[in-house]
Amino acid sequence: MSGDARMVGDAPVIAAEDVDLSAPLGPLTLPNPLSTASGCAGYGRELARFVPLDQLGTVTTKTIMPYPRSGEAAPRMAETPSGMLNAIGLQGSGIEAFVRQELPWLAERGARVLVSIAGERLEEFTETAERLNGQPGVVGIEVNISGPNVADRGLVFACNPATSYDVVRAVRAVADPQLPVYAKLTPDVTSITEIAAACVHAGADGLSMINTALGLAIDLDTLRPALAAGAGGLSGPALRPIAVRCVYQVHAAMLAGRIPQVPILGMGGIRNGRDALEFTLAGAAGVAVGTALFQDPAAPLRILAELRELLAARGLAKYTDAVGLAHRADSQRTS
């Protein structure tokens, strides 16, 4: 605690600027725990007009596949109460274009890039992951296993512990050992701790939680689903309690020794420092901001400042001191 620390009642209060926000990401110590959520910051260029990218802990890219992909037809989004549905369909130009055109630009700006990758088959994940080895700016790989596995009747990889295990293991095997591999989980499963365990046992260095939850809205003018694709992913504050529950459950399983302990990157409806702290107390060692960027592209630095204040007001001198605090003397059954 710094020299000008005061005591208010029994709670020590420290100055916000003295709070140490540094957070771990694999072998790296990030200056702060704040990331962008995949698919909500593009590849960074447009966001850089509002936030200096090097001031974020990491920039998570939109999910990248090995080849170009058009994505779904429009309309691709619908606003819902305190949230939105999207069915973008992983539009992108593929890993080659990313490595050639986007990554050097990000690296030049000092961005620490967490690259989100996906595939429809195992080899598509490994091909994409391998291409990232030795590339400047890349600090980690986030494996988006929330898409469908074409080889297995289109079932979503992350809905099955065995396929989740296979993908993470294969990516871990080909990725640079220096690069942490995070697995991104979907909430649309019966037991998220089971999937989390499979990913960690497969060698995941961390878990990103959570992806959007499947939802659907109907347009009363056309009398048809509002999205061209029919169903879409629900994001935003409406998703937050589900996301916090997922993080809490998985962190509890780690504390109980049922899953080896790895860092969780928490996300789902974070729009202010309070929400970021809530995820942290539930067990997240880092937080990512997605949909809130659409409302306020400058949100990340505001959220960091608010988080600093809230930690200080609770006498927490280090961000890492807050991770999982809600589990103290835990007696509730959550799984």
Added chain:
Amino acid sequence: MANPLQLRAEVLANRSEGAYHRLVLRAPGVPERVRPGHFATLAVGGESSALLLRRAFSIHRADPVEGTVELVLAAHGAGTRELVASPVGAELDLIAPLGTPFPLPDGPVSALLVGDGYGSAPLFALGAELLRRGGQVGFILGAATADRLYGVDQARALTPDVLVLTEDGSLGLTGRVTDPLAQAVEAIDATVVHAGGPMPTLAGVSAIAAELGIRVHTSVEAEMACGVGICMSCVLPVVGEDGRSRFVRSCTDGPVFDGARVRWADLGTVPADLEGAAAMGVHG
């Protein structure tokens, strides 16, 4: 891509004009960046609003001397209903200017400006700029009903060549803006058309311009979640310089597109020849 500012903009005036509301906002630093065709977004409610997504509006006027921008708002759903009710003195979270504006010619041209409903909002500043460059302009303004026409007086202040149409015949000629388009192009010897309005109108205007063999620039209104290029929700199928079609973002590559390059008939679909369509299981 414009370099936008995000700021708290004070509402200096909120006047109803026909079916619309014209908002005058104090936005220091913004007007000097604005070109005709740029748009702005406003957040709805405060930080804890349940309406998360910003609403997009064409910039109607920008005045660098006063430090103001003006938007023309139609009350449509919950978000715009809340925004049109903004009292003078309220502060709105504004991001502007956004998007790619109308292309401007180096020298004088004769241009026909076509506005359907509030789609005409960005055309008057464009008209003034084209006149300043020594060109001439004509307007076709249309709407379903008289109260949904926007800017007839502003058009008349710029040029005597103004055609007004309503679908119900309550003002001007009866019909749609596309009806007199070919004749109007001929009458003022236009070499280019600039249009704003709903997608079907823009598709119709583009088809006629193609028949006449003249250029057409359309300001499209695709649903946007972010307005700044980070979400990919606002895409349209557009033919690129290389002849290949791609889904491009209307918030950064648009909202103004060369009408001949937009694949109007394929809106709402993934055309089989689009780059990356095969990966979606769409094959020709």
